[in-house]
Amino acid sequence: EDGSRLWLRYTKVADREAALRKIHCSLRDPVANTAVQELQHYWRKGDVALVLDKKWPKYQPDGYRIRSVAGKTIIRAGSSTGLLYGAYHLLRLQQIGNEVTQLDIVETPSYHLRMLNHWDNLDGTVERGYAGYSLWKWDELPAIKSPRYVEYARANASIGINAVVLNNVNASPLILRQDYIEKVKVLADSFRPYGIRVFLSINFSAPAILGNLPDSDPLNPAVARWWKDKADAIYKVIPDFGGFLVKANSEGQPGPQDYGRTHADGANMLAAALKPHKGLVLWRAFVYNPSAEDRAKQAYQEFVPLDGKFEDNVILQIKNGPIDFQPREPFNPLFGAMPNTSQMVEFQITQEYLGFSNHLVYLAPLFKETLDAETYTRKEASTVAGLTQKGPNPRLSAIAGVANIGEDRNWCGHHFAQANWYAFGRLAWNSGLSSDSVAREWLASTFSPDMTLIAPLSKVMLESREAAVNYMMPLGLHHIFAFEHHYGPEPWGDIPGGRPDWMPWYYHNADSLGIGFDRTASGSNAVAQYHSPLKEQFAALSSCPEKYLLWFHHVPWNYSMKNGRSLWDNLCYAYQEGVDQVRYVQRVWDGLEHKVDAERFKDVQAKLKIQAKDAVWWRDACLLYFQTYSKRPIPPTLEQPVHRLDELKKIKLNLKHHN
Ligand code: BDP
Numbered sequence: 001e002d003g004s005r006l007w008l009r010y011t012k013v014a015d016r017e018a019a020l021r022k023i024h025c026s027l028r029d030p031v032a033n034t035a036v037q038e039l040q041h042y043w044r045k046g047d048v049a050l051v052l053d054k055k056w057p058k059y060q061p062d063g064y065r066i067r068s069v070a071g072k073t074i075i076r077a078g079s080s081t082g083l084l085y086g087a088y089h090l091l092r093l094q095q096i097g098n099e100v101t102q103l104d105i106v107e108t109p110s111y112h113l114r115m116l117n118h119w120d121n122l123d124g125t126v127e128r129g130y131a132g133y134s135l136w137k138w139d140e141l142p143a144i145k146s147p148r149y150v151e152y153a154r155a156n157a158s159i160g161i162n163a164v165v166l167n168n169v170n171a172s173p174l175i176l177r178q179d180y181i182e183k184v185k186v187l188a189d190s191f192r193p194y195g196i197r198v199f200l201s202i203n204f205s206a207p208a209i210l211g212n213l214p215d216s217d218p219l220n221p222a223v224a225r226w227w228k229d230k231a232d233a234i235y236k237v238i239p240d241f242g243g244f245l246v247k248a249n250s251e252g253q254p255g256p257q258d259y260g261r262t263h264a265d266g267a268n269m270l271a272a273a274l275k276p277h278k279g280l281v282l283w284r285a286f287v288y289n290p291s292a293e294d295r296a297k298q299a300y301q302e303f304v305p306l307d308g309k310f311e312d313n314v315i316l317q318i319k320n321g322p323i324d325f326q327p328r329e330p331f332n333p334l335f336g337a338m339p340n341t342s343q344m345v346e347f348q349i350t351q352e353y354l355g356f357s358n359h360l361v362y363l364a365p366l367f368k369e370t371l372d373a374e375t376y377t378r379k380e381a382s383t384v385a386g387l388t389q390k391g392p393n394p395r396l397s398a399i400a401g402v403a404n405i406g407e408d409r410n411w412c413g414h415h416f417a418q419a420n421w422y423a424f425g426r427l428a429w430n431s432g433l434s435s436d437s438v439a440r441e442w443l444a445s446t447f448s449p450d451m452t453l454i455a456p457l458s459k460v461m462l463e464s465r466e467a468a469v470n471y472m473m474p475l476g477l478h479h480i481f482a483f484e485h486h487y488g489p490e491p492w493g494d495i496p497g498g499r500p501d502w503m504p505w506y507y508h509n510a511d512s513l514g515i516g517f518d519r520t521a522s523g524s525n526a527v528a529q530y531h532s533p534l535k536e537q538f539a540a541l542s543s544c545p546e547k548y549l550l551w552f553h554h555v556p557w558n559y560s561m562k563n564g565r566s567l568w569d570n571l572c573y574a575y576q577e578g579v580d581q582v583r584y585v586q587r588v589w590d591g592l593e594h595k596v597d598a599e600r601f602k603d604v605q606a607k608l609k610i611q612a613k614d615a616v617w618w619r620d621a622c623l624l625y626f627q628t629y630s631k632r633p634i635p636p637t638l639e640q641p642v643h644r645l646d647e648l649k650k651i652k653l654n655l656k657h658h659n
Contacts, residue, residue, distance in 0.1 A: 001597040001598075001599045001600055002409040002410060002599065003409065003410030003411070003415045003418070003600055003603075004409045004410060004411070006155050006411065006418055006421075006422075006446065007155075007158070007159075007418065007422055007442055007445035007446045008154065008155060008158055008445075009095065009445060009446070010041075010042035010091055010094070010095055011042070012041055012042060013040075013041060013042060013043065013044050017044060018040065021043075021044075021046055021047050021048075022047045022048075023036050023039045023040050023043065023047070023048050023050070024047070024048070024049050024050065025049075025050040025051075025083070026049075026050065026051050026052050027052045027080060029080050030080075030192060030193040031080035031081055031083070031084050031192075031193055031194070031195050032050065032052075032080040032083055032084070033193065034084055034157070034193045034194060035050055035075075035080070035083045035084040035086070035087040036050065036087075038084075038087050038088070038091060039087050039090070039091070042091055042094075043087075043090060043091065043094065044094070045073070045094060045100050045101065046071055046072060046073065046101075047071070047072045047073070048072070048073045048074075048075065048087075048090070049072060049073070049074045049075070050075045050077075050083045050086070050087070051074060051075065051076045051077075051083075052077065052078070052079070052080070052083070053076045053077060053078055054078070055078075056076070056077060056078025056079070056082070057078065057108075058078070059112075059394070059395050060078065060108050060109070061078050061079040061081060061082060062077075062079065062081050062082050062085055062108075062109050062112075062160070062162070062195075063077065063078065063082055063106070063107055063108035063109065064076065064077035064082040064083065064085055064086035064089070064106075064107055065077070065086075065104075065105065065106045065107075066086050066089060066090060066103050066104070066105045067103060067104050067105075068100075068101050068102050068103045068104070071101075073090065073100070073103065075087065075090070080195075081162065081195035084157060084194070084195055085107070085109075085157075085160055085195075085429075086107075088157065088158045088159075089105065089107065091158075092158075092441070092445065095444070095445055096441060096444035096445055096449050097444070097449040107429075107430070109160060109428075109429050109430070110385070110389055110397075110399075110427075110428065110429060110430055110431040110432070111344075111388070111389060111397045111398055111399045111428050111429075111431075112395070112396060112397050112398060113162065113163050113242075113280075113344075113396075113397070113398035113399070114160055114161050114162050114163065114398075114399060114425065114428035114429060115161070115162075115163040115164060115165065115199070115398060115399065115400040115401070115428075116156065116161055116163075116164045116165070116349075116400070116401055116402075116403040116405075116424075117164075117165045117169070117201075117245065117346070117400050117401065117402045117403060118134070118136075118164065118165060118166055118167065118168070118402075118403045118405070119167075119168040119169060119170075119350070119402060119403075120134040120135070120136055120166065120167055120168055121134070121167070121168050121172065122138050122167065122172050122174055122175065122180075124137075124138070124139075126168075126406055127168050127170060128348075128350050128352040128402070128486075129350060129404070129405075129406050130350065130351065130356040130357035130358075130404070130406070130413045131357055131404060131405060131406030131407070131408040131410075131411060131412050131413035131417070132406040132407045132408040132413070133406060133407050134406065134407065135148055135149070135152060135405060135406065135407050136166060136187065138180070138183060141182075141183035141186050141187070142182050142183045142185065142186040145186055145190065148407070149186075149187060149190040149191070150190050150194075152191075152405070153190060153191040153193075153194035153196050154194055155411075155421075156191075156194065156196055156425065157194035157195055157196065159421075159422055159425030159426055159429065160425050160426070160428060160429035161196065161424075161425045161428065162195050162196055162197065163196065163197050163198075163199060163242050163398075164191070164196060164197075164198060164199065164403075165198075165199040165200065165201055165245045165282075165400075166184065166187060166198060166199070166200060166201075167200060167201045168201060169201045169245060169246075169247035169253075169284065170247065170251070170253060171200075171201040171202055171203040171247070171253075172203065173202075173203040173205060173206040173209040173210050174210075175200055175201070175202070175203075176200070176202060176203075176206050176210060176230055176234075177210060178233065181233065181234055181237060181238075182237065184198060184200065184234075184238065185237045185238050188238045188240070188241070192240065197240050197241070197242040198238065198241060198242060199241070199242035199243050199244065199245055199280075199282070200234075200244060200245070201244070201245045201246070201247065202244045202245070202246055202270075203253070203254065204216055204246065204248045204253065204254040204255045204256070204258075204266065205254040206226075206230075207222075207223045207226040207227065211226045213226060215259065216254065216258075216259075217256075217259035217261065218256045218259070218261050218265045218266045218268075218269035218270075219259070219261060219265060219269075220259075223269070224269050224272065224273070227269065227270055227273040228272070228273040230273070231273040231274050231276075231277060231279065232277075235277045235279075241277070241279060242279065242280060243274050243279035243280035243281055243282065243313075244270055244274065244279070244280075244281055244282070245282040245284070245317070246266070246267070246270065246281065246282065246283050246284060247284045247286065248263065248266055248283070248284070248287075249263070249287055250284065250286050250287045250288070256269075262306060262309075263283060263287075263302065263303065263306060264306045264309040264310055266283075267281050267283040267310055267311070267314045268309075268310065268311045268314065271310075271311035271313045271314050272311070274313060275311070275313055278313075279313065280313050280314070280315060280396075281311075281313060281314045281315070282314075282315050282317045282344070282398070282400070283310070283314055283315070283316055283317065284316075284317045284318075284346070285299045285302075285303050285316050285317065285318045285319070285332075285334055286299065286318075286319050286324070286346075287299055287302050287303075288501065290499045290500060290501050293524070294517075294519065294523075294524030294526050295322075295323060295501045295506075296322040296323055296517075296519065296524070296526045297322070297524060297526045297529060299318070299322065299332070299334055300322070300332075300333050300334050300337060300529045303316065303334060303338065303341075304334070304337050304338060306338075306341075307337075307338035307339065307340050307341050308338075308340035308341065310341050310342075312342075312393055312396075313396075314341075314342065315342040315343065315344050315396065315398055316334075316338065316341055316342065316343045316344070317344050317346050317398075317400060318332050318334050318335065318343055318344065318345060318346060319332060319345075319346050319347075319348075320332060320345055320346065320347055320366075320367075320370040320384075321370070322334075322526070323478060323479060323507075324353075324479070325347075325348040325352060325353050325402075326353055326473065326478040326479060327353060327354060327366075327465075327468055327469045327472050327473050327478075328366075328369075328469050328473065328476070328478070328547060328548075329478065329551070330373075330530075330538070330548050330551060330552075331370050331373040331375065331384050333526075333529035333530050335373075335375055335377075335384045335387055335388070336375035336376075336377025336378065336382060336384075336387050336531065337377065337529070337531075339377070339378070339392065340392050341391075341392065342391045342392060342393050342396055342397075342398075343387065343388055343391060344388055344397070344398040344399055344400060345370060345371070345384060345388055345399050345400070346400045346401070346402070347363070347366075347367055347370070347399075347400070347401045347402070347424065348401070348402040349363065349401040349402055349403055349404045349420045349421060349424050350402050350403060350404035351363075351404065351417065351420075352486050353481060353486055354465075354468055354472075355468065355487070355611060355614060356413070356487060357404070357412060357413025357414040357417050357607075358414065358607055358610045358611060358614065359414075359468060359607075359610075359611045359614065360414065360416045360460075360461075360464055360585060360604070360607065360608065360611060361420075361464050361465050361467075361468045362416065362419055362420065362423070362435070362439060362461035362462065362464045362465060363420045363423060363424070363465060364419075364420075364423040364427065364435035364438050364439065365435045365462065365465045365466070366465050367423065367424065367427050368427070368431075368434075368435055370384050371383065371384050371385040371427070371431050372384075372385065375387065375530075375531060375534075376531040376532065376533065376534060377531045385431045389431070399428045399431075401424040401428070403421070404417050404420060404421060405421065410603075414604075414607055415446075415600050415603060415604055416461070416604065418442075418446065419439065419442045419443075419446070419461065422438070422442045422446075423435070423438045423439075423442065426438045426441070435462055436458060436462055439457075439458040439461045439462060440454050440458050443457050443458060443461075447595075447596060447600075448595065448596075450595060452595065453592055453595045453596070456588045456591070456592070457588070457592070459588075460584070460585045460588050460589075463581060464581075464585065466581070467577075467578050467581035467582055467585070467615075468578070469547075469578070470574045470575065470577045470578030470581065471575055471578025471579055471581075471582065471614075471615035471618045471619055472489070472578070472618050474570075474571060474574035474575065474578070475546060475547065475549045475550050475567075475570065475571060475574060476516065476546075476547060476548045476549045476550035476551035476552065476553075477507070477508060477515075477516075477550050477551075477622075478507050478551060479504060479506075479507040480493075480504040480507060480508055480622065481493075481504070482653065483495060483498075483502065483503075485653060487653060488614065488617060488618070488621070488651065488653060489617065489618045489621035489622055489648075490504060490621070491504050491505075491508055491510070491621065491622055491625045491626065492504070492625050492649060493505075508550070508626075509554055510625075510626050510629045510630075511629055512629055512631070513554075513556055513557070514554055514555045514556040514557050514559070514567070515550060515554065515555065515557070515567070515571075515626060515629070515630075516549065516550030516551070516552075516553050516554040516555045517550065517551060517552070517553075517554065518552075518553060518554040519538075519551065519552045519553075520538075520539045520552060520553065521539065523554065526552075527539045527552060538552045539552070541553055541555070541559075546561060546562060549561075549567075555567050557629075557630040557632060566632075568626075568630045568632045569632075569635055571622075571623070571626065572623060572634050572635055572638055573635070573638065575618070575619035575622060575623055576619065576638045576639060578615055578618070578619065579612070579615045579616055579619050579639070582608070582611050582612045582615045583612055585608060585611075586605075586608045586609075586612055589601075589604060589605060589608055590605070616642060616643075617643070617648070619641070620641040620642060620643040620645075620648060621643070621645075621648045623641060624641055624643070624644075624645040624648070625645060628645070
């Protein structure tokens with residue numbers, strides 16, 4: 001048992017049994033054939049009819065209805081992808097032991113595009129990837145087709161993911177060279193029968209680098225021509241190609257601003273090249289520069305003035321929070337601030353800032369916290385989910401997650417990290433699902449439908465993100481990670497001459513008076529980017545939710561919090577609680593030894609040991625360091641640090657990250 005089967009543990013129907021039931025489908029195409037094949041192999045509860053329904057609401061092609069009629073199951077959908085999703089739904093119900101003879105289910109996806117973004121480099125490394133090298137074997141393609149390409153597509157399709165960006169947003173221009181496009185074609189061909197379309201990240205300087213043009217200025221007609229020809233060449237071999245994802249003028253990447261043009265100029269030039277083919281531009285809003293301006297404010301300042309200036313096949317891809325995938329951030333104030341621009345959320349499934357694939361952190365609660373956040377920016381549907389699902393272009397809605405997948409046998413490095421891939425897909429399909437129900441479904445499919453396993457494990461999964469926030473960055477602290485690799489704590493981190501906005505002190509601002517980032521009017525005034533009543537709520541110390549306290553305020557050490565304890569004491573209690581929570585997970589897991597196969601049991605147990613040790617490391621590093629400013633004791637009722645600050649400062653992990 002190596003975890004390679006993910007949540008897809010259907011058992012094959014014996015030939016004799018299979019001959020007794022009929023799987024019938026009213027259309028034949030590669031996707032419908034996949035649906036039929038999956039049911040042929042794994043469905044054991046009577047006949048199934050898959051029916052293409054021409055009257056199905058036009059703009060919801062992936063939706064379906066499943067009904068039990070006279071001992072038979074009917075899946076009705078407006079497209080073959082809908083039939084495929086219906087088939088996986090049935091198999092899921094069967095696998096987790098649900099009743100499947102009295103069904104009447106209607107499903108419509110929350111988003112049209114449910115995408116994974118891979119940060120895979122052409123040399124086989126994965127930026128911020130913790131599950132081994134890339135799945136894509138660029139040096140073997142197009143000749144050799146790894147069987148994992150299809151396994152990967154199948155896993156995605158089973159949870160509704162229908163689009164993937166293959167390569168890193170820090171994109172090599174080479175991906176657009178004809179020989180690479182031939183390789184991409186093989187991947188696209190492998191994914192197509194599973195309803196998945198391929199997108200590519202592009203490098204904005206490609207016309208100059210690959211095409212030998214003097215520049216890559218989006219207003220240079222030769223540049224626009226180059227992109228048009230490139231798009232035509234791609235569609236020639238990949239007719240259902242999805243489009244381009246673009247990281248421009250961000251962290252050293254080239255972009256339209258290199259030529260004095262705007263992000264809209266750049267995006268629209270690409271949009272024009274893709275439009276004849278119905279392709280999309282996903283333009284990232286993750287931009288910030290080392291300047292006097294608070295990093296958290298910069299994307300908003302850059303993009304809000306461009307509202308309404310983007311072509312209708314451009315979607316602005318916005319990270320969930322205003323900084324960068326921290327354990328907790330308030331939602332990005334760009335959501336709802338550009339009513340005339342299509343917007344989508346980008347989450348990070350890979351745990352760059354959450355203990356890599358060493359820590360068990362179930363991310364559905366993090367995803368839901370953003371999706372369910374009320375922005376107050378319009379009368380209806382103004383949560384982040386509502387805004388991104390019902391934007392200015394009702395036929396275009398999208399959501400992306402940065403994948404945590406690599407070539408490890410279990411795909412994700414940690415058996416429980418598979419739950420984050422799963423949860424992303426399920427919530428992209430239906431953002432109204434609860435974190436709890438998704439966890440239970442995943443546990444039942446991945447381990448066992450035994451309630452004595454699901455009940456305790458779903459509980460620890462649900463609490464695990466809060467635990468990580470507690471032992472890493474409670475009360476709104478953020479970005480106090482070790483430089484570069486972002487694994488361990490380094491609140492003291494400082495590189496003389498380095499970019500301030502990459503230094504922990506920039507974010508925590510600890511001094512003898514207190515700690516936290518003043519983003520109220522007396523500080524950077526980032527609160528003003530939120531809509532009323534949020535801006536007032538965040539701005540006042542008394543009404544700011546305590547989970548965001550140090551995100552928005554510089555707070556005195558002796559500030560009395562809602563529970564009557566000082567800020568300092570609350571920090572100490574929170575860090576200890578995080579440590580205790582991880583130890584609790586260890587006890588729960590140890591108690592399940594006989595309900596889980598030995599191999600996965602040992603793997604997870606070993607990872608939990610690392611996590612428990614890391615939690616103590618985080619607690620000690622942060623409390624001992626902040627104590628040099630607060631000059632206050634760690635409450636005697638709490639466990640005292642086991643490390644010394646000078647020792648902790650010497651830890652240098654050799655975790656290089658590949659850019
Ligand atoms: C940060 C990562 C960096 C990515 C960047 C991005 O540290 O590796 O390139 O985000 O999203 O989180 O572009």
